[in-house]
Amino acid sequence: GHVHRVYHYTRHLILKNGGDPDPDDSAIAVAAAFHDLSFATDQTLDYLPPSIASATEHLETLGLAELAPAVGRMIGFHHKLTPYRAEDANLVEPFRRADLVDLFAVPGVGVPFALRREAQLLYPKCGFRGFVCRTLLLGALKQPWRPAPMLRW
Template sequence: MSETSQRLITELPLVDALFDEHAERFGKQQSAYRNHVYRVINLVLAQRPINDQELEQLQIAAFFHDAGIWLAGTFDYLEPSARLADHYLEEHQRLDWQERIRAMIFNHHKLSAYARGADDLVEAFRRADWIDVSLGLLRFGVPMARIRTIKHKFPNTGFHLLLAKLSGQQLLSQPWRPLPMLRR
């Protein structure tokens, strides 16, 4: 494994700047989502080495993948999250990254492996989100000790409880509409 995959990443200026920019919209739930984003990034790094460009792409996808919950005000967040990422990429002249980042956002809840184009960063991102959302029950080869280290540094702070609450609200208000994580 590379040095990047061995060390824990605790600060990323791009991720932190995005959270600072949108702090008001996240409110008291910012810490919960921020820690989820850092857990996902570190869980990707636990699976494979990445280069500097991939790290930047990973940060953008990780920040925006669920951000539509807060920034668009909806639990039907996949498309709004992708649109927010598209807007960011356009503002920063990174439209050439759009396909990969959209794939990471739209497939992060996919139940089966992402095989289209064999983009293993998209697959590593999907696995990382599932590892985190399943509280480590799914590990995809990541050692439990590594998952515990990541979770210790970036505690849950209510993220999973928030997901359960939002899921319950949607099930009660729109029982005919599948949860976002079950649509892809």
């Protein structure tokens, strides 16, 4: 469910900002599918580099290697604590905000409550937040000197 919600919220935010998400639909879809993949499969907190590598490999297999830099930035900065303003900001920032609103239901990032409610009905959370919290806690206990390696300034 998280993948679908982030995908749809990202498209909504791009449209809301006056952009057209259609030309970047493949990049948005691949970034959404792979952005937390290694977190889920490897249950590690240092999951951004392997998630980017898996997404890049997938794009190369599809013959879409040219999308890898943008997708890599979308994945690599989706936990940035401040707004992203560098290359591909038109994709990275809406993606970052979409992930933020889905995980923490943060108001004021541009995704209306009605859209969030509809998306959660279509794509239920099914224990996702609990899984995230458990994995974060276990990771912090295993590596207390590095409790959140996925965060970026």
